[in-house]
Amino acid sequence: METFAQLGIPFPLYEAPIKEASDYAGKTTCGVCGNHDQxxxxxxxxxxLMVSCPKCDVLNGLDANDRQDTPCxxxxxxxxxxxxxNDDGVHICYSCLRExxxxxxxxxxxxxVSWEQAIEGRTHGVPGLQTSEFETVTTDPDGEWIGVLLPQEHLFELLRTPTFVTWQGEVWLFCCKKPMTYIGEWKSxxxxxxKAEAKNKFDQMMTDDARSYPWVWEGVSSESDSVCLYVFQCKDCGNHRANFDMD
Structure with a gap:
């Protein structure tokens, strides 16, 4: 199965087959730079769209869905x-996205993680988050939502990466204080x-969810496609992690 790297447009955080990317659409004229057949x-x-203010040069994000003029x-x-x-949104080429x-x-x-969080160097947070591996920060006035602090460059790298197709919505995983690389659905x-090697790899990846993985294994190892497992790899330590959802 063809990957973006094989197409000559690699992404450090996405090594899965191209067919798993939800926002890739082939070749066209880039709406940002105007280059053709990209x-x-x-x-x-x-x-x-990330645009610097023409008056003060501060970087701003313009909503690609609303497509309205926005105050700096x-x-x-x-x-x-x-x-x-276009009707389906703004078409941005690989080069402009990576830039x-x-x-x-x-x-x-x-x-x-949106452009606002990337600029602030943190995630938006989740209720009651507890982790000893990351520095955390309260992200709401009531103190219930907890995010993690991460370098801007790691968060912006994530935003320059395609999204993968899921049933319920992607959940990107982290390791070694940075985003992991998505390497594909379990079956690929x-x-x-x-079979034995696959089960061993599965057990290693799912230790964070030990109560659930027996029936998850039954789902991903069968022909039913009732459960989908999304696999990530840390490029620093080589560790694999995964999460899953259901149809």
Missing amino acids: PYFILNIGCA RSCGNEIKFSTPS GKGAITKDTEFGM VAASLG
Whole structure:
């Protein structure tokens, strides 16, 4: 199965088959730079065009779904949404996305990450989060939502990465204080493994969810496709982790 790297447009945090990417749509003219016949991605709900304010040069995100002029978050100057768009959203080429001219919001195990959170160097948070591996911060006035602090460059790298297809919505995982690399659905990852090796790998990945994985294993190892497992790898330590959802 073809990957983005094989297509010549690699992503450090996405090594899964291209067919698993929800926002990749082939080739067209980029709405941002105007170059023709470019591999492109669709920016729409939850995505933003990243534009520097022409008055103060502060970086701003313009909603790619609303596509409205927006006041600068620093000086209040109105920033025009002048990028051409289509019915399905803004078409952004690989080069522009990798240069940070677009941002694809991600949901993660530590809460949402949009361009606003990336600039602040934190995740949006989840209720009652407890972790000893990351520095945390309260993200709501009531003190119930807890996010984690992460370097801007790691969070912006995540926003320059395609989203993978899921039934219930993706949840990006972390390891070694940075986002992990998505390597694909379990069936594509396990295709080259023997049954015993696959079960051993599964057990290693699912230790964080030990109460659930016996029936999850039954689902992912059968032909029913009732459960889908999404596999990540840490490029620093080599560790694998996974999460799952159901149809």
